[in-house]
Amino acid sequence: MDIVPYSPVNALSHHFFERETSEVARDLIGAVIVRELGGITLAGRIVETEAYLHETDAASHSFRGRTKRNEAMFGEAARLYVYRIYGIHLCANIVTETEGRGAAVLLRAVEPLAGLEEMMRRRNTTQTRQLSKRQLCKKQLCNGPGKLAQAFGFSLDDNHQSLLQTPLYVLPANEPYEVAVSPRIGITKAADALLRFYLPASPFVSPSKWK
DNA sequence: GCAAGGATCTAA
DNA sequence: TAGATCCTTGCC
Known part of the structure:
Protein backbone atom coordinates (compact mmCIF):
# COMPACT_ATOMS: atom_id res chain seq x y z
CA MET A 1 0.00 0.00 0.00
CA ASP A 2 0.90 3.66 0.01
CA ILE A 3 3.53 5.07 2.30
CA VAL A 4 1.92 7.52 4.68
CA PRO A 5 3.31 10.94 3.68
CA TYR A 6 3.49 12.15 7.26
CA SER A 7 6.68 11.97 9.28
CA PRO A 8 7.84 13.90 12.37
CA VAL A 9 11.29 14.44 10.85
CA ASN A 10 10.54 18.03 9.83
CA ALA A 11 8.11 18.76 12.66
CA LEU A 12 8.04 22.20 14.25
CA SER A 13 10.41 22.40 17.19
CA HIS A 14 10.13 23.66 20.74
CA HIS A 15 11.62 26.98 19.60
CA PHE A 16 8.66 27.63 17.33
CA PHE A 17 6.17 27.40 20.20
CA GLU A 18 8.28 29.29 22.73
CA ARG A 19 7.70 32.56 20.89
CA GLU A 20 5.13 35.26 21.59
CA THR A 21 1.66 33.71 21.44
CA SER A 22 0.07 35.83 18.71
CA GLU A 23 3.07 35.15 16.46
CA VAL A 24 2.73 31.42 17.03
CA ALA A 25 -1.01 31.58 16.38
CA ARG A 26 -0.46 33.41 13.10
CA ASP A 27 2.39 31.17 11.96
CA LEU A 28 0.37 28.03 12.70
CA ILE A 29 -2.06 28.93 9.91
CA GLY A 30 -1.26 26.55 7.06
CA ALA A 31 0.69 24.17 9.30
CA VAL A 32 -0.44 20.56 9.48
CA ILE A 33 -1.27 18.83 12.74
CA VAL A 34 -0.74 15.07 12.71
CA ARG A 35 -1.93 12.53 15.26
CA GLU A 36 -1.33 8.80 15.21
CA LEU A 37 -4.27 7.25 17.02
CA GLY A 38 -4.99 3.55 17.22
CA GLY A 39 -2.82 2.82 14.19
CA ILE A 40 -4.58 5.45 12.11
CA THR A 41 -3.02 8.72 10.94
CA LEU A 42 -5.19 11.78 11.43
CA ALA A 43 -3.99 14.99 9.79
CA GLY A 44 -5.40 18.42 9.11
CA ARG A 45 -4.21 21.78 7.80
CA ILE A 46 -4.75 24.44 10.47
CA VAL A 47 -6.97 27.18 9.00
CA GLU A 48 -8.12 29.01 12.15
CA THR A 49 -6.50 29.76 15.53
CA GLU A 50 -6.88 32.13 18.46
CA ALA A 51 -4.20 33.47 20.78
CA TYR A 52 -4.86 33.51 24.52
CA LEU A 53 -2.25 35.50 26.35
CA HIS A 54 -1.03 35.55 29.93
CA GLU A 55 -2.22 37.54 32.94
CA THR A 56 -2.99 40.72 30.96
CA ASP A 57 -5.62 39.00 28.79
CA ALA A 58 -9.00 38.98 30.57
CA ALA A 59 -10.37 36.42 28.11
CA SER A 60 -7.66 33.90 28.90
CA HIS A 61 -8.17 31.06 31.35
CA SER A 62 -4.85 31.99 32.92
CA PHE A 63 -6.10 35.50 33.76
CA ARG A 64 -7.12 34.61 37.32
CA GLY A 65 -4.04 32.55 38.00
CA ARG A 66 -3.21 28.92 38.15
CA THR A 67 -5.93 26.37 38.99
CA LYS A 68 -6.32 22.64 38.63
CA ARG A 69 -8.28 23.15 35.43
CA VAL A 110 -8.57 22.49 10.38
CA GLU A 111 -8.98 21.23 6.85
CA PRO A 112 -9.13 17.41 7.04
CA LEU A 113 -6.26 15.83 5.08
CA ALA A 114 -5.91 12.25 6.30
CA GLY A 115 -7.96 9.83 8.37
CA LEU A 116 -11.29 11.25 7.26
CA GLU A 117 -13.10 7.95 7.78
CA GLU A 118 -11.89 7.83 11.36
CA MET A 119 -12.78 11.48 11.96
CA MET A 120 -16.24 10.86 10.60
CA ARG A 121 -16.65 7.83 12.84
CA ARG A 122 -15.60 9.82 15.91
CA ARG A 123 -17.88 12.70 15.02
CA ASN A 124 -20.77 10.27 14.71
CA THR A 125 -20.33 8.29 17.91
CA THR A 126 -22.58 10.50 20.01
CA GLN A 127 -25.05 11.09 17.26
CA THR A 128 -28.26 9.21 17.88
CA ARG A 129 -30.12 10.54 14.90
CA GLN A 130 -30.38 8.69 11.62
CA LEU A 131 -27.30 8.90 9.43
CA SER A 132 -29.39 9.42 6.36
CA LYS A 133 -31.04 12.49 7.82
CA ARG A 134 -27.95 14.68 7.82
CA GLN A 135 -24.76 13.00 6.73
CA LEU A 136 -21.62 14.72 7.93
CA CYS A 137 -19.65 16.12 5.04
CA LYS A 138 -15.95 16.98 4.95
CA LYS A 139 -16.54 20.64 5.70
CA GLN A 140 -18.38 19.88 8.93
CA LEU A 141 -15.77 17.56 10.41
CA PHE A 152 -9.01 14.09 16.55
CA GLY A 153 -10.05 12.16 19.66
CA PHE A 154 -8.57 14.62 22.16
CA SER A 155 -9.55 14.09 25.79
CA LEU A 156 -8.76 15.59 29.19
CA ASP A 157 -6.20 12.80 29.62
CA ASP A 158 -4.20 14.35 26.76
CA ASN A 159 -3.31 17.39 28.86
CA HIS A 160 0.47 17.98 28.99
CA GLN A 161 1.04 15.71 25.98
CA SER A 162 3.97 16.84 23.83
CA LEU A 163 3.43 17.95 20.23
CA LEU A 164 7.04 17.44 19.24
CA GLN A 165 7.12 13.78 18.16
CA THR A 166 5.03 10.78 17.22
CA PRO A 167 2.20 10.25 17.97
CA LEU A 168 1.48 14.00 17.92
CA TYR A 169 3.34 16.68 16.01
CA VAL A 170 2.94 19.70 13.71
CA LEU A 171 4.48 20.10 10.26
CA PRO A 172 5.31 23.60 8.97
CA ALA A 173 3.25 25.18 6.20
CA ASN A 174 4.58 24.13 2.82
CA GLU A 175 3.72 27.45 1.22
CA PRO A 176 3.15 31.03 2.38
CA TYR A 177 -0.45 31.86 3.16
CA GLU A 178 -2.26 35.17 3.38
CA VAL A 179 -3.56 35.24 6.94
CA ALA A 180 -6.56 37.32 8.03
CA VAL A 181 -7.13 38.71 11.52
CA SER A 182 -10.30 39.34 13.53
CA PRO A 183 -11.56 39.54 17.12
CA ARG A 184 -11.90 36.22 18.94
CA ILE A 185 -15.15 34.28 18.89
CA GLY A 186 -17.53 33.70 21.77
CA ILE A 187 -15.88 35.85 24.40
CA THR A 188 -17.09 38.93 26.29
CA LYS A 189 -13.89 40.20 27.93
CA ALA A 190 -11.17 41.78 25.78
CA ALA A 191 -13.61 41.21 22.92
CA ASP A 192 -12.00 43.80 20.63
CA ALA A 193 -8.47 42.37 20.61
CA LEU A 194 -7.46 41.13 17.16
CA LEU A 195 -6.17 37.73 18.18
CA ARG A 196 -8.02 35.37 15.85
CA PHE A 197 -6.13 34.25 12.74
CA TYR A 198 -7.58 32.39 9.78
CA LEU A 199 -7.34 31.61 6.08
CA PRO A 200 -9.94 33.89 4.49
CA ALA A 201 -10.24 31.76 1.38
CA SER A 202 -10.72 28.46 3.16
CA PRO A 203 -14.19 26.87 3.30
CA PHE A 204 -13.06 24.98 6.41
CA VAL A 205 -13.01 27.90 8.90
CA SER A 206 -15.72 27.92 11.55
CA PRO A 207 -19.02 29.65 10.81
CA SER A 208 -18.93 33.14 12.35
CA LYS A 209 -20.00 36.69 11.71
CA TRP A 210 -16.41 37.58 10.78
CA LYS A 211 -16.34 34.96 8.00
C1' DG B 1 -33.89 30.39 18.01
C1' DC B 2 -32.28 27.94 22.10
C1' DA B 3 -31.41 23.76 25.20
C1' DA B 4 -27.94 20.71 26.78
C1' DG B 5 -24.34 20.11 30.12
C1' DG B 6 -20.89 20.31 34.15
C1' DA B 7 -17.14 22.70 36.07
C1' DT B 8 -15.77 27.13 37.78
C1' DC B 9 -16.28 31.66 39.56
C1' DT B 10 -18.68 35.20 42.40
C1' DA B 11 -21.50 37.20 45.67
C1' DA B 12 -23.49 36.76 50.02
C1' DT C 1 -24.00 27.58 49.13
C1' DA C 2 -26.85 29.34 45.33
C1' DG C 3 -26.80 31.50 40.97
C1' DA C 4 -24.45 33.18 36.78
C1' DT C 5 -21.10 32.33 33.45
C1' DC C 6 -18.58 29.87 30.06
C1' DC C 7 -12.77 30.10 24.20
C1' DT C 8 -19.90 25.38 21.56
C1' DT C 9 -22.77 22.54 19.02
C1' DG C 10 -26.80 20.55 16.90
C1' DC C 11 -31.47 20.19 17.03
C1' DC C 12 -35.95 22.75 17.28
Whole structure:
Protein backbone atom coordinates (compact mmCIF):
# COMPACT_ATOMS: atom_id res chain seq x y z
CA MET A 1 0.00 0.00 0.00
CA ASP A 2 0.90 3.66 0.01
CA ILE A 3 3.53 5.07 2.30
CA VAL A 4 1.92 7.52 4.68
CA PRO A 5 3.31 10.94 3.68
CA TYR A 6 3.49 12.15 7.26
CA SER A 7 6.68 11.97 9.28
CA PRO A 8 7.84 13.90 12.37
CA VAL A 9 11.29 14.44 10.85
CA ASN A 10 10.54 18.03 9.83
CA ALA A 11 8.11 18.76 12.66
CA LEU A 12 8.04 22.20 14.25
CA SER A 13 10.41 22.40 17.19
CA HIS A 14 10.13 23.66 20.74
CA HIS A 15 11.62 26.98 19.60
CA PHE A 16 8.66 27.63 17.33
CA PHE A 17 6.17 27.40 20.20
CA GLU A 18 8.28 29.29 22.73
CA ARG A 19 7.70 32.56 20.89
CA GLU A 20 5.13 35.26 21.59
CA THR A 21 1.66 33.71 21.44
CA SER A 22 0.07 35.83 18.71
CA GLU A 23 3.07 35.15 16.46
CA VAL A 24 2.73 31.42 17.03
CA ALA A 25 -1.01 31.58 16.38
CA ARG A 26 -0.46 33.41 13.10
CA ASP A 27 2.39 31.17 11.96
CA LEU A 28 0.37 28.03 12.70
CA ILE A 29 -2.06 28.93 9.91
CA GLY A 30 -1.26 26.55 7.06
CA ALA A 31 0.69 24.17 9.30
CA VAL A 32 -0.44 20.56 9.48
CA ILE A 33 -1.27 18.83 12.74
CA VAL A 34 -0.74 15.07 12.71
CA ARG A 35 -1.93 12.53 15.26
CA GLU A 36 -1.33 8.80 15.21
CA LEU A 37 -4.27 7.25 17.02
CA GLY A 38 -4.99 3.55 17.22
CA GLY A 39 -2.82 2.82 14.19
CA ILE A 40 -4.58 5.45 12.11
CA THR A 41 -3.02 8.72 10.94
CA LEU A 42 -5.19 11.78 11.43
CA ALA A 43 -3.99 14.99 9.79
CA GLY A 44 -5.40 18.42 9.11
CA ARG A 45 -4.21 21.78 7.80
CA ILE A 46 -4.75 24.44 10.47
CA VAL A 47 -6.97 27.18 9.00
CA GLU A 48 -8.12 29.01 12.15
CA THR A 49 -6.50 29.76 15.53
CA GLU A 50 -6.88 32.13 18.46
CA ALA A 51 -4.20 33.47 20.78
CA TYR A 52 -4.86 33.51 24.52
CA LEU A 53 -2.25 35.50 26.35
CA HIS A 54 -1.03 35.55 29.93
CA GLU A 55 -2.22 37.54 32.94
CA THR A 56 -2.99 40.72 30.96
CA ASP A 57 -5.62 39.00 28.79
CA ALA A 58 -9.00 38.98 30.57
CA ALA A 59 -10.37 36.42 28.11
CA SER A 60 -7.66 33.90 28.90
CA HIS A 61 -8.17 31.06 31.35
CA SER A 62 -4.85 31.99 32.92
CA PHE A 63 -6.10 35.50 33.76
CA ARG A 64 -7.12 34.61 37.32
CA GLY A 65 -4.04 32.55 38.00
CA ARG A 66 -3.21 28.92 38.15
CA THR A 67 -5.93 26.37 38.99
CA LYS A 68 -6.32 22.64 38.63
CA ARG A 69 -8.28 23.15 35.43
CA ASN A 70 -5.81 25.41 33.65
CA GLU A 71 -2.64 23.88 35.06
CA ALA A 72 -1.49 22.54 31.70
CA MET A 73 -1.63 26.05 30.27
CA PHE A 74 1.21 27.01 32.63
CA GLY A 75 3.39 24.10 31.54
CA GLU A 76 6.18 24.23 29.01
CA ALA A 77 5.61 25.18 25.38
CA ALA A 78 4.57 22.69 22.68
CA ARG A 79 2.28 20.72 24.97
CA LEU A 80 -1.49 20.24 24.90
CA TYR A 81 -3.96 22.12 27.07
CA VAL A 82 -7.41 20.52 26.82
CA TYR A 83 -10.45 21.81 28.68
CA ARG A 84 -14.18 21.19 28.80
CA ILE A 85 -16.43 23.98 27.57
CA TYR A 86 -20.15 24.43 28.22
CA GLY A 87 -20.11 21.11 30.07
CA ILE A 88 -20.26 19.25 26.77
CA HIS A 89 -17.41 19.87 24.40
CA LEU A 90 -13.63 19.87 24.57
CA CYS A 91 -11.22 22.43 23.17
CA ALA A 92 -7.58 21.73 22.31
CA ASN A 93 -4.84 24.35 22.76
CA ILE A 94 -1.08 24.36 22.22
CA VAL A 95 0.88 25.90 25.09
CA THR A 96 3.25 28.71 24.10
CA GLU A 97 5.98 30.95 25.55
CA THR A 98 8.01 30.09 28.63
CA GLU A 99 6.95 27.70 31.37
CA GLY A 100 4.80 29.36 34.02
CA ARG A 101 3.56 32.06 31.65
CA GLY A 102 0.04 30.72 31.07
CA ALA A 103 -0.37 31.35 27.33
CA ALA A 104 -1.72 29.11 24.57
CA VAL A 105 -3.11 28.94 21.05
CA LEU A 106 -6.63 27.56 20.64
CA LEU A 107 -7.07 25.36 17.57
CA ARG A 108 -10.41 26.44 16.11
CA ALA A 109 -10.56 24.72 12.73
CA VAL A 110 -8.57 22.49 10.38
CA GLU A 111 -8.98 21.23 6.85
CA PRO A 112 -9.13 17.41 7.04
CA LEU A 113 -6.26 15.83 5.08
CA ALA A 114 -5.91 12.25 6.30
CA GLY A 115 -7.96 9.83 8.37
CA LEU A 116 -11.29 11.25 7.26
CA GLU A 117 -13.10 7.95 7.78
CA GLU A 118 -11.89 7.83 11.36
CA MET A 119 -12.78 11.48 11.96
CA MET A 120 -16.24 10.86 10.60
CA ARG A 121 -16.65 7.83 12.84
CA ARG A 122 -15.60 9.82 15.91
CA ARG A 123 -17.88 12.70 15.02
CA ASN A 124 -20.77 10.27 14.71
CA THR A 125 -20.33 8.29 17.91
CA THR A 126 -22.58 10.50 20.01
CA GLN A 127 -25.05 11.09 17.26
CA THR A 128 -28.26 9.21 17.88
CA ARG A 129 -30.12 10.54 14.90
CA GLN A 130 -30.38 8.69 11.62
CA LEU A 131 -27.30 8.90 9.43
CA SER A 132 -29.39 9.42 6.36
CA LYS A 133 -31.04 12.49 7.82
CA ARG A 134 -27.95 14.68 7.82
CA GLN A 135 -24.76 13.00 6.73
CA LEU A 136 -21.62 14.72 7.93
CA CYS A 137 -19.65 16.12 5.04
CA LYS A 138 -15.95 16.98 4.95
CA LYS A 139 -16.54 20.64 5.70
CA GLN A 140 -18.38 19.88 8.93
CA LEU A 141 -15.77 17.56 10.41
CA CYS A 142 -13.35 20.06 11.96
CA ASN A 143 -14.77 23.57 11.41
CA GLY A 144 -14.99 24.50 15.08
CA PRO A 145 -12.93 23.90 18.24
CA GLY A 146 -15.30 21.32 19.73
CA LYS A 147 -15.67 19.49 16.44
CA LEU A 148 -11.93 19.44 15.86
CA ALA A 149 -11.26 18.03 19.35
CA GLN A 150 -13.86 15.33 18.80
CA ALA A 151 -12.62 14.39 15.32
CA PHE A 152 -9.01 14.09 16.55
CA GLY A 153 -10.05 12.16 19.66
CA PHE A 154 -8.57 14.62 22.16
CA SER A 155 -9.55 14.09 25.79
CA LEU A 156 -8.76 15.59 29.19
CA ASP A 157 -6.20 12.80 29.62
CA ASP A 158 -4.20 14.35 26.76
CA ASN A 159 -3.31 17.39 28.86
CA HIS A 160 0.47 17.98 28.99
CA GLN A 161 1.04 15.71 25.98
CA SER A 162 3.97 16.84 23.83
CA LEU A 163 3.43 17.95 20.23
CA LEU A 164 7.04 17.44 19.24
CA GLN A 165 7.12 13.78 18.16
CA THR A 166 5.03 10.78 17.22
CA PRO A 167 2.20 10.25 17.97
CA LEU A 168 1.48 14.00 17.92
CA TYR A 169 3.34 16.68 16.01
CA VAL A 170 2.94 19.70 13.71
CA LEU A 171 4.48 20.10 10.26
CA PRO A 172 5.31 23.60 8.97
CA ALA A 173 3.25 25.18 6.20
CA ASN A 174 4.58 24.13 2.82
CA GLU A 175 3.72 27.45 1.22
CA PRO A 176 3.15 31.03 2.38
CA TYR A 177 -0.45 31.86 3.16
CA GLU A 178 -2.26 35.17 3.38
CA VAL A 179 -3.56 35.24 6.94
CA ALA A 180 -6.56 37.32 8.03
CA VAL A 181 -7.13 38.71 11.52
CA SER A 182 -10.30 39.34 13.53
CA PRO A 183 -11.56 39.54 17.12
CA ARG A 184 -11.90 36.22 18.94
CA ILE A 185 -15.15 34.28 18.89
CA GLY A 186 -17.53 33.70 21.77
CA ILE A 187 -15.88 35.85 24.40
CA THR A 188 -17.09 38.93 26.29
CA LYS A 189 -13.89 40.20 27.93
CA ALA A 190 -11.17 41.78 25.78
CA ALA A 191 -13.61 41.21 22.92
CA ASP A 192 -12.00 43.80 20.63
CA ALA A 193 -8.47 42.37 20.61
CA LEU A 194 -7.46 41.13 17.16
CA LEU A 195 -6.17 37.73 18.18
CA ARG A 196 -8.02 35.37 15.85
CA PHE A 197 -6.13 34.25 12.74
CA TYR A 198 -7.58 32.39 9.78
CA LEU A 199 -7.34 31.61 6.08
CA PRO A 200 -9.94 33.89 4.49
CA ALA A 201 -10.24 31.76 1.38
CA SER A 202 -10.72 28.46 3.16
CA PRO A 203 -14.19 26.87 3.30
CA PHE A 204 -13.06 24.98 6.41
CA VAL A 205 -13.01 27.90 8.90
CA SER A 206 -15.72 27.92 11.55
CA PRO A 207 -19.02 29.65 10.81
CA SER A 208 -18.93 33.14 12.35
CA LYS A 209 -20.00 36.69 11.71
CA TRP A 210 -16.41 37.58 10.78
CA LYS A 211 -16.34 34.96 8.00
C1' DG B 1 -33.89 30.39 18.01
C1' DC B 2 -32.28 27.94 22.10
C1' DA B 3 -31.41 23.76 25.20
C1' DA B 4 -27.94 20.71 26.78
C1' DG B 5 -24.34 20.11 30.12
C1' DG B 6 -20.89 20.31 34.15
C1' DA B 7 -17.14 22.70 36.07
C1' DT B 8 -15.77 27.13 37.78
C1' DC B 9 -16.28 31.66 39.56
C1' DT B 10 -18.68 35.20 42.40
C1' DA B 11 -21.50 37.20 45.67
C1' DA B 12 -23.49 36.76 50.02
C1' DT C 1 -24.00 27.58 49.13
C1' DA C 2 -26.85 29.34 45.33
C1' DG C 3 -26.80 31.50 40.97
C1' DA C 4 -24.45 33.18 36.78
C1' DT C 5 -21.10 32.33 33.45
C1' DC C 6 -18.58 29.87 30.06
C1' DC C 7 -12.77 30.10 24.20
C1' DT C 8 -19.90 25.38 21.56
C1' DT C 9 -22.77 22.54 19.02
C1' DG C 10 -26.80 20.55 16.90
C1' DC C 11 -31.47 20.19 17.03
C1' DC C 12 -35.95 22.75 17.28
